[in-house]
Amino acid sequence: MPEFLELANPNEALRTFLEAIHGSPRAERVRTEDTLDRVLLRDVVAPSPLPPFPRTTVDGYAVRASDTFGASPGMPGYLKVVGEILMGTVPELEVGEGQAVVIHTGGMLPSGADAVVMIEDTQAVDDTEIEVLKPVADGQNVLHEGEDVQPGDVVIQAGTRIRAQEIGGLLALGFGEVEVAEVPRVAILSTGDEVVPPSEEPAPGQVRDINSYTLSALVERAGGRPVRYGIIPDNAEALETIAKQAHSEHHMLLITAGSSVSERDITADVIAELGEPGILVHGIALRPGKPTILSLCDGVPVVGLPGNPVSALVVAGLFVLPAIRKLQGYRGPEWSPTISASLQTNVSSVAGREDWLPCRLIVTSDGLEAEPVFGRSNLIFTLVRADGLVRIPAASTGLDAGEEVEVRLF
Amino acid sequence: MPEFLELANPNEALRTFLEAIHGSPRAERVRTEDTLDRVLLRDVVAPSPLPPFPRTTVDGYAVRASDTFGASPGMPGYLKVVGEILMGTVPELEVGEGQAVVIHTGGMLPSGADAVVMIEDTQAVDDTEIEVLKPVADGQNVLHEGEDVQPGDVVIQAGTRIRAQEIGGLLALGFGEVEVAEVPRVAILSTGDEVVPPSEEPAPGQVRDINSYTLSALVERAGGRPVRYGIIPDNAEALETIAKQAHSEHHMLLITAGSSVSERDITADVIAELGEPGILVHGIALRPGKPTILSLCDGVPVVGLPGNPVSALVVAGLFVLPAIRKLQGYRGPEWSPTISASLQTNVSSVAGREDWLPCRLIVTSDGLEAEPVFGRSNLIFTLVRADGLVRIPAASTGLDAGEEVEVRLF
Numbered sequence: 083m084p085e086f087l088e089l090a091n092p093n094e095a096l097r098t099f100l101e102a103i104h105g106s107p108r109a110e111r112v113r114t115e116d117t118l119d120r121v122l123l124r125d126v127v128a129p130s131p132l133p134p135f136p137r138t139t140v141d142g143y144a145v146r147a148s149d150t151f152g153a154s155p156g157m158p159g160y161l162k163v164v165g166e167i168l169m170g171t172v173p174e175l176e177v178g179e180g181q182a183v184v185i186h187t188g189g190m191l192p193s194g195a196d197a198v199v200m201i202e203d204t205q206a207v208d209d210t211e212i213e214v215l216k217p218v219a220d221g222q223n224v225l226h227e228g229e230d231v232q233p234g235d236v237v238i239q240a241g242t243r244i245r246a247q248e249i250g251g252l253l254a255l256g257f258g259e260v261e262v263a264e265v266p267r268v269a270i271l272s273t274g275d276e277v278v279p280p281s282e283e284p285a286p287g288q289v290r291d292i293n294s295y296t297l298s299a300l301v302e303r304a305g306g307r308p309v310r311y312g313i314i315p316d317n318a319e320a321l322e323t324i325a326k327q328a329h330s331e332h333h334m335l336l337i338t339a340g341s342s343v344s345e346r347d348i349t350a351d352v353i354a355e356l357g358e359p360g361i362l363v364h365g366i367a368l369r370p371g372k373p374t375i376l377s378l379c380d381g382v383p384v385v386g387l388p389g390n391p392v393s394a395l396v397v398a399g400l401f402v403l404p405a406i407r408k409l410q411g412y413r414g415p416e417w418s419p420t421i422s423a424s425l426q427t428n429v430s431s432v433a434g435r436e437d438w439l440p441c442r443l444i445v446t447s448d449g450l451e452a453e454p455v456f457g458r459s460n461l462i463f464t465l466v467r468a469d470g471l472v473r474i475p476a477a478s479t480g481l482d483a484g485e486e487v488e489v490r491l492f
Numbered sequence: 493m494p495e496f497l498e499l500a501n502p503n504e505a506l507r508t509f510l511e512a513i514h515g516s517p518r519a520e521r522v523r524t525e526d527t528l529d530r531v532l533l534r535d536v537v538a539p540s541p542l543p544p545f546p547r548t549t550v551d552g553y554a555v556r557a558s559d560t561f562g563a564s565p566g567m568p569g570y571l572k573v574v575g576e577i578l579m580g581t582v583p584e585l586e587v588g589e590g591q592a593v594v595i596h597t598g599g600m601l602p603s604g605a606d607a608v609v610m611i612e613d614t615q616a617v618d619d620t621e622i623e624v625l626k627p628v629a630d631g632q633n634v635l636h637e638g639e640d641v642q643p644g645d646v647v648i649q650a651g652t653r654i655r656a657q658e659i660g661g662l663l664a665l666g667f668g669e670v671e672v673a674e675v676p677r678v679a680i681l682s683t684g685d686e687v688v689p690p691s692e693e694p695a696p697g698q699v700r701d702i703n704s705y706t707l708s709a710l711v712e713r714a715g716g717r718p719v720r721y722g723i724i725p726d727n728a729e730a731l732e733t734i735a736k737q738a739h740s741e742h743h744m745l746l747i748t749a750g751s752s753v754s755e756r757d758i759t760a761d762v763i764a765e766l767g768e769p770g771i772l773v774h775g776i777a778l779r780p781g782k783p784t785i786l787s788l789c790d791g792v793p794v795v796g797l798p799g800n801p802v803s804a805l806v807v808a809g810l811f812v813l814p815a816i817r818k819l820q821g822y823r824g825p826e827w828s829p830t831i832s833a834s835l836q837t838n839v840s841s842v843a844g845r846e847d848w849l850p851c852r853l854i855v856t857s858d859g860l861e862a863e864p865v866f867g868r869s870n871l872i873f874t875l876v877r878a879d880g881l882v883r884i885p886a887a888s889t890g891l892d893a894g895e896e897v898e899v900r901l902f
Contacts, residue, residue, distance in 0.1 A: 114690075118709045132873065135696055139868060141753050169726065169752075170686035172696045186752035188686055188799070188870075190697040201753075230871035237873060245902055246709035247875035250702040250801055253690035254872055276580035276598055280524075280663035286545055286582045287600040292660040299528045299656035316579065341597035342551050342579075343611075389598070391660055415853065415879070419829025419901050443825065458549060460598075461640035462664055463542065463647060465657035469825070491829050492655055 131228030241413025651823025
C-alpha cells in the first residue's frame with residue numbers, strides 16, 4: 083500500500099512550484115540605508131555620471147602629460163608649481179604648459195591638466211619647482227567623469243537583492259529612498275495531538291513543538307516575516323478553520339503535517355480545499371522530505387512539510403526559501419554557498435531518490451573533511467552537529483570515502 | 493619615499509589582530525526564539541534525554557520482535573490486536589506474547605513491546621487479528637529514549653552562533669531563554685574634506701559619503717550594531733575629539749581614513765593616541781587594502797580603513813567581520829561560503845601581494861564561469877556588478893583562463 087503513486091523529481095518539483103508563483107509584490111518606499119537584504123522592484127537608472135568629475139587616484143601633481151614625455155632620473159623634466167587643489171573644492175587655476183599643481187588623492191583635476199604624476203616620481207627643487215623623474219601617459223592616474231557609471235545606465239536591475247554595495251551605489255547616485263518589495267508574511271501552523279508548546283513540560287508521550295520556531299528562523303533569514311499560529315489538533319475541522327483564516331491573511335502558508343499517514347492525509351485534504359489550482363506536487367523522491375506537499379491556492383503558496391524536525395528544515399531550505407524570494411520579486415541567481423571537502427566515509431544511497439546528508443566539516447592537515455552525521459530525521463541534534471548538507475544525486479547509489487563533495491552550508 | 497616600510501602578510505595580520513582581542517563579552521538573557529545569529533555564551537548541558545521516551549518512526553503495530561521471527565508472506569505470523577496508542581498519551585496497556593498494538597508515527601512505545609512492524613508489512617485478518625508478513629529485529633522502527641541526546645551531554649558549545657537548528661534543539665530541551673553575547677556596538681567615522689552626506693547634492697569637487705552606509709550594512713550582517721558618527725573634517729584635532737568619544741562609548745571603532753597620504757597620517761596618529769597597545773599592523777600586502785591599520789586601544793579594536801569604497805568593503809570583509817565575531821565570543825569555524833567556477837580570462841598579479849579580484853558568476857552550458865570585473869577601487873559599481881571575490885595568493889603572479897577558482901560570495 084504505497085502512500086504515493088508517483089514521486090516527483092526534486093528539481094522538477096521546485097520548478098513547477100516556482101513557475102506557479104507569479105504576480106507582482108506590493109511596493110514599499112524605504113530609506114536606502116535600511117534596505118539591506120530587501121529586493122529592488124524597479125530598474126535603477128543613473129541620473130548623473132560617477133565619478134561626477136575627473137579625480138586623481140594618487141597624491142602628486144596634476145600636469146599636461148606631454149610635458150613629462152621622455153623624463154627620467156638622469157634627464158628629469160622641470161615643471162613650475164603654480165598652486166594646490168584643496169579637497170572638495172573646484173580648482174580655479176588652470177594648468178598651462180610647463181606647469182604643475184599639487185593634488186591629493188580624490189581631488190578634482192584642474193582644467194588644462196590631463197594626467198597626474200605620483201609624488202614618488204618627483205623631486206622638489208624648491209617651493210615652486212619640481213623635477214619629474216618618470217613620464218605619465220594622457221589620462222594616467224585619473225578617474226574620468228562617468229568611468230564608473232554614465233547617465234542613463236541601468237545600474238541595478240529590478241529583482242536584485244540589496245547588499246552593502248548596492249546601498250553604497252544607490253547613495254552615491256543620490257537615491258535616498260527606493261521601492262522595494264513588501265516583506266512577505268508567512269503563516270506557520272504545527273499539527274499533532276502529541277505536540278505541546280515549548281514552554282510547557284511535556285507529559286510522557288508528548289513532545290515540544292520546535293518546527294514552528296525553526297521554520298520561523300528560516301523564514302526570517304530568507305527575508306520573510308514569520309507569523310506563528312501555534313499547534314492545531316489533528317482534526318480536519320479545526321485545521322481547516324485555522325488554515326483558511328491564515329491563508330486569507332498571509333502571503334504564504336506552511337503546515338507541518340504531523341508524521342503519521344492519517345495526519346498527512348488530513349493536511350492534504352485541507353490544502354486541496356484552500357483554492358485553485360491547489361496541490362501541484364505531493365510526494366517527492368527525496369530523503370528526508372518524501373511526504374512534502376507543494377501547492378498554490380488562490381495565488382498563495384501553501385507548503386505541507388513533514389513533521390519530523392530534520393525533514394521540515396531540509397525541505398524548507400530546498401523549497402520554502404526560493405518561494406519566499408520569488409514572492410519578493412527576486413530575479414537574481416540562486417547560488418547555494420558551498421564549501422568543498424573530502425568525504426570521510428563511504429555513504430550508501432538508494433538509486434532513484436535524492437538524498438541530503440548532514441555533514442560536519444573537520445579541518446585536517448590535508449584540508450577539509452566532511453564527516454557524515456548519521457541520525458534519523460526525527461533527531462534535531464543531528465542538524466545541530468552538522469555544518470551543512472551533501473547532496474547525493476538520485477542517479478547515484480552512494481558516495482565513496484575520499485570523494486570531493488560540495489557541502490551546502492546551512 | 494615608501495609610505496610603509498614593511499607590509500604585513502594578510503593572514504598574519506588577521507591572526508595578530510584577533511589574538512589581541514580578548515576578554516569576555518557581556519551576557520544578555522534572551523528568549524530562545526529571538527536568538528537567531530546570536531552567539532551562545534555557555535555550554536548547554538542536556539537536563540533530560542531526547543527523545544524523552546521510546547517512539548515509533550512508522551505507522552504500524554508495536555510488537556515483541558521475537559513474535560515475528562521467521563514470518564514471511566507464505567508463512568505469516570498471527571498476532572492479536574489488543575488496542576491502539578493515541579498520540580500524546582501514555583500507553584496503559586502492555587504488549588504480551590502474541591499481541592500487537594496499533595501505533596502511529598511518533599507514538600510512545602507501550603511496555604512489553606520492543607519493535608514496530610510497519611503497516612505495509614501486515615495484513616488484517618479481522619478487527620482483532622493481523623498477519624505479519626516480514627520479521628522485525630529488536631528495536632526496529634523505534635527511536636530509543638536518549639538516542640538523540642543523553643542527560644549531561646554538552647549539546648551546544650559556548651561560542652556557537654545560533655542557527656535555526658540550535659533554536660530547535662534548545663526549545664526541545666525546554667530552554668526558553670539562553671545567555672548570549674551582547675550585540676557589539678560599532679562606531680563608524682568617515683573622514684574627508686571632500687565628503688558630504690548622501691542626502692546633500694555634492695558641489696563640483698565633492699562626493700557623497702557612502703562608506704558609512706556600506707560599512708553599517710556589513711557590521712549589521714556580522715551581528716554588530718552600527719553607530720554612525722558622520723563625516724569628520726580632515727583635521728587632527730576634530731578627529732581626535734570625536735574618535736576619543738566614540739572609542740569610550742563603543743565596543744569597536746572604524747575610521748575610513750580618507751585617501752591621501754596626509755589624511756591617512758592623521759588617522760594613524762589619532763589611533764596611536766587612543767590607548768595601549770595601539771597600532772598592531774599598519775600596511776598589509778593586499779590589494780585592495782594596503783593602507784589598512786589594525787589596532788587595539790584599551791581593549792577596543794580600532795580599524796583604519798582605506799577611503800576608497802571598494803577597498804573599505806573588501807578590508808571590512810577580511811578583518812572587521814572576524815573581529816566582530818570574536819567580540820561576541822564566537823569560537824566556531826570561519827568558513828567562507830564559496831562557489832567553484834572556471835575563470836574566464838587570464839589575470840595577472842604582482843607576486844608578494846595578495847589580490848582580491850571582484851568576479852561575476854555566469855551560468856554557461858559548461859558550468860559556472862567567473863568573469864573578472866575590472867575597475868579601480870574607487871568605483872563602487874565594480875562591486876555592484878560582482879557576485880564575489882577571487883583570492884590570488886601572494887606567491888602567485890596570476891591565474892590562467894580556465895583555471896578552477898573559488899569565488900568567495902559577498
